[in-house]
Amino acid sequence: MKVLLVVLLAGTVLAAPPVAIAGDLEITVTVPAGKSLTGGTLIVLDREFPIPATGAKTLVKGLPDQRIAVAVDAVAKKGSGKGASRLIGVAEVETQAGKTLPLEVKIAEVTDIEAFCSGCHPVRGKKALPGQIFRDLHPSGKELTAKYIDQVNAHNKKVEVLRAAKAPNPPFPIPLEERVVKVAGKDVVKQFYTCESCHTPHMKTTWGKLMRASYERGNDLCVGCHY
Numbered sequence: 001m002k003v004l005l006v007v008l009l010a011g012t013v014l015a016a017p018p019v020a021i022a023g024d025l026e027i028t029v030t031v032p033a034g035k036s037l038t039g040g041t042l043i044v045l046d047r048e049f050p051i052p053a054t055g056a057k058t059l060v061k062g063l064p065d066q067r068i069a070v071a072v073d074a075v076a077k078k079g080s081g082k083g084a085s086r087l088i089g090v091a092e093v094e095t096q097a098g099k100t101l102p103l104e105v106k107i108a109e110v111t112d113i114e115a116f117c118s119g120c121h122p123v124r125g126k127k128a129l130p131g132q133i134f135r136d137l138h139p140s141g142k143e144l145t146a147k148y149i150d151q152v153n154a155h156n157k158k159v160e161v162l163r164a165a166k167a168p169n170p171p172f173p174i175p176l177e178e179r180v181v182k183v184a185g186k187d188v189v190k191q192f193y194t195c196e197s198c199h200t201p202h203m204k205t206t207w208g209k210l211m212r213a214s215y216e217r218g219n220d221l222c223v224g225c226h227y
Helices: 113-118 146-164
Strands: 006-009 012-015 023-030 037-044 047-050 057-063 067-077 084-094 100-106 177-183 186-193
Touching (some): 023 037, 023 084, 037 084, 067 100
Antiparallel strands (some): 023 057, 037 047, 037 067, 067 084, 084 100
């Protein structure tokens, strides 16, 4: 439902842009059997919420009347002395003005973020389902050499300083992923950049396309890796 605002100014009737009446979502996060969450975040557009206890619902009010991809990014224990595992889930919904809609987000363990993202964001040249968005032309899942890692570290330090100073709209840090690879028959830890190095896990940002920073050539995100 849309509402058309009409403003009377100096004898002239001006039609303001249509404004969407907000709707609400009642979100349930479904955790796989045998998994015990130790933390996590529910992401709805530009808002973040802590994940409630299993089975509890989170009411998110005042959402625009549009299609929304709601994401959950959580952590669970793998077992005694086995570290932690990451569980992610995304569910799409078309919000409706003036209504509270139920939404279930099922999360599952993710060990390959590139493969997970490709489920909804195929590479160009692959077949996409209706409504899916293709991945960037910029490749991901590649190893970074030392000079690029130094540049990322410099960017992240800059972000840390800006955020500590409460600067308006600071960029996000660029996360890298550690992977153990074989080099001359030995296990070596290498740093890789992934989809998440440039994009948030469905958190809306001011730069559009879920980007972690301004991404025009020569701006924060590009120089975060390229020197």
